[in-house]
Amino acid sequence: MASAEVKLKDILAKVLLIDKVSDDMSRKSVKEWDSMAHLMLVSEIESAFEVAMSDDDIMEIQTVGDIKNILKKLGITI
Amino acid sequence: MDSDETSQKKTSEPVSRTLEKLLNQVREAANHLNYWNAYKRIKKLDLESLNIPDEKRIKVALLSSFTIDPLGIYLDIKSRLAQLYPEIYIAPFNQYQQEILDENSGLYAFKPDVIILAVQADVLLNENFISDFVKLSDVEKHQTEISNRLQAILSMLTSRTDAIVLINNFIVPSFTPFGILDNKAKSGLRSFFQGLNQRLAELYRKSNQVYVVDLEGAASKHGKSRCLDQMLYYRGSFLFSESFLPVIADEYMGYIKALKNLTRKCIVLDLDNVLWGGIIGEDGIEGIKLGVDSPGNAYKDFQRVLLSYYNRGILLAINSKNNPDDAMKAIKEHPHMLLREKHFAAIRINWQNKVQNMIELAKEINIGFDSMVFIDDNPHEREQIKQALPQVLVVDMPSSPFLYRQTMENMNDFNILALTEEDKMRGEMYHARKKREELRESISTLEDFLKSLEMKIVIKYADEMGMPRIVRMVNKTNQFNATTRRYTDVEIGKMKEATDQFDIYSLQVSDRLGDEGIVGVAIVRKEPKTWTLDSFLLSCRVIGRKVETAFLAKIVEDAKEQGVSTLVGEYIPTQKNVPVKSFYSDHGFEEFSREGNLYRWRLDLTKSTLEMPEWLDVKNG
Numbered sequence: 001m002a003s004a005e006v007k008l009k010d011i012l013a014k015v016l017l018i019d020k021v022s023d024d025m026s027r028k029s030v031k032e033w034d035s036m037a038h039l040m041l042v043s044e045i046e047s048a049f050e051v052a053m054s055d056d057d058i059m060e061i062q063t064v065g066d067i068k069n070i071l072k073k074l075g076i077t078i
Numbered sequence: 079m080d081s082d083e084t085s086q087k088k089t090s091e092p093v094s095r096t097l098e099k100l101l102n103q104v105r106e107a108a109n110h111l112n113y114w115n116a117y118k119r120i121k122k123l124d125l126e127s128l129n130i131p132d133e134k135r136i137k138v139a140l141l142s143s144f145t146i147d148p149l150g151i152y153l154d155i156k157s158r159l160a161q162l163y164p165e166i167y168i169a170p171f172n173q174y175q176q177e178i179l180d181e182n183s184g185l186y187a188f189k190p191d192v193i194i195l196a197v198q199a200d201v202l203l204n205e206n207f208i209s210d211f212v213k214l215s216d217v218e219k220h221q222t223e224i225s226n227r228l229q230a231i232l233s234m235l236t237s238r239t240d241a242i243v244l245i246n247n248f249i250v251p252s253f254t255p256f257g258i259l260d261n262k263a264k265s266g267l268r269s270f271f272q273g274l275n276q277r278l279a280e281l282y283r284k285s286n287q288v289y290v291v292d293l294e295g296a297a298s299k300h301g302k303s304r305c306l307d308q309m310l311y312y313r314g315s316f317l318f319s320e321s322f323l324p325v326i327a328d329e330y331m332g333y334i335k336a337l338k339n340l341t342r343k344c345i346v347l348d349l350d351n352v353l354w355g356g357i358i359g360e361d362g363i364e365g366i367k368l369g370v371d372s373p374g375n376a377y378k379d380f381q382r383v384l385l386s387y388y389n390r391g392i393l394l395a396i397n398s399k400n401n402p403d404d405a406m407k408a409i410k411e412h413p414h415m416l417l418r419e420k421h422f423a424a425i426r427i428n429w430q431n432k433v434q435n436m437i438e439l440a441k442e443i444n445i446g447f448d449s450m451v452f453i454d455d456n457p458h459e460r461e462q463i464k465q466a467l468p469q470v471l472v473v474d475m476p477s478s479p480f481l482y483r484q485t486m487e488n489m490n491d492f493n494i495l496a497l498t499e500e501d502k503m504r505g506e507m508y509h510a511r512k513k514r515e516e517l518r519e520s521i522s523t524l525e526d527f528l529k530s531l532e533m534k535i536v537i538k539y540a541d542e543m544g545m546p547r548i549v550r551m552v553n554k555t556n557q558f559n560a561t562t563r564r565y566t567d568v569e570i571g572k573m574k575e576a577t578d579q580f581d582i583y584s585l586q587v588s589d590r591l592g593d594e595g596i597v598g599v600a601i602v603r604k605e606p607k608t609w610t611l612d613s614f615l616l617s618c619r620v621i622g623r624k625v626e627t628a629f630l631a632k633i634v635e636d637a638k639e640q641g642v643s644t645l646v647g648e649y650i651p652t653q654k655n656v657p658v659k660s661f662y663s664d665h666g667f668e669e670f671s672r673e674g675n676l677y678r679w680r681l682d683l684t685k686s687t688l689e690m691p692e693w694l695d696v697k698n699g
Binding site: 015017032043 | 118119147313314
């Protein structure tokens, strides 16, 4: 079973077409992170971690760090 | 930030290899994430540097009332997995009407080959339609309204483009306010949608441009409760869930493959543990498993689906390592065999390498490897064929025979855009051909052989009945084809109407061993004094019987009657059309011009004439 960190990185890398993932990457700095990709990210993360994010959380996500914080809030150790 | 672009600059890996790597990622794990990733990365590649032939390109436009981008991703990647080079156009969200109405829209500028119009019923109806349904007095009026509205949009669309148009039917809802009484009610909600679907099918039954895709059927197959992902639907107007996307994409791919002539014509079968359970050489005819009990019933069912394909025109052949006597005894005598000797267009039962057998089968049946499907329970044999003959479609058969039938039923590689009479007869035709070859071996001269066949040919202008077959021949014939010009059925239909500019001839052949149906097509471009053979082609089934001479002689005769003085034959050489190379010179034409690879030959009709071969009984239709 892959660690939560690895699982998240794999999703981010494949959805956003990036090789290295860091917490400060944001919707502004990553070109591929458009609204369609955002929804794709959320959907993949929700099913991979078996959680449901609130619409408010989804709106507020700006960076990779934000995603981690929401996952922590939902009880995932990451 | 975008490391993808930088890494591409660094490595000078050939584009084709990068493409293959990305597709392999999908082949290995066909999940949504990999489809997305491959699609996005391939989009960044410079594929134009690859010199892609036109017949491998396909432009697909998607118009819809919901977010259809994910379907575009699947169609893109699935087309590439089928060796095509797709371009996908996705119309702006929910602007399908504007795109169709505006002559200057992105849709028309894109010049698509295929247009997918995906519209939900909810959008065509009042949005509270289902809430109010119980109270509606005249539901038929609403059916008429929807079908009229769709029809209006579609006739606008088809008047402006020659593309194939795929519209979906409607998913019959699982929920109905009537509950258990839905089919007791005068007009239930489900029967409303079923009736609507029937109307839609009826409306386009005869169309050769508009096809109604069975979304309802695909959704039922997948399970309607799994077709929609509520989260993605409410948040992003996605109509198809991740699990349903590959299923519905395959449905559409059936049409795309048929349009691009990726249709498979022949299923090559192993015997042991494929057509029956066990090994005939060891278990004997009494010991093999085939019949009414498990697992013999699964093998019998597998034969049933193969037989249904055979009856529709798919050829069957055998490639098996066995003692031929043992195996043929089972095929001829086993009481539960459904497939008998007469069902197989060619048979190779021996101990030689299966690759060699495959090559011989292709030659005997006279089809390309790209028309063949290989079915074998042994993964090593499959791997060998995959390696040696990559164009052959090798089916990854499940290890349990219980899943054989389903695997076969799920294939979307046998589709054609119109079914012809010739298709239904094809199996018998090949059987007749085998007999013909036996006869040929017993008669010493070619002329005696041809006379003994008692051939009859009918040459006539293309008619409605023959059109599907003519279109298919124009798009499929490679060998005896003077110009290999491909035309869609819409284009050919237009030529057929323009009788002052074009004549389209068809040639039918039959002999005492069987009817071959339409085996030749000629398209003549007419000017007052000159007729030009824009296309002249013949099925390889009848090459070598001089029917081409009769066909040409008839056109010469017609031209003379109309006072034409010159008949021009155009010839564009390809790698495959060697049989037609000397066709015009053999018939007295002389070459007079060449532009690029277009050669033009002419026959002076004021001086020359063409003799009908005497053993042919020619009728004009």
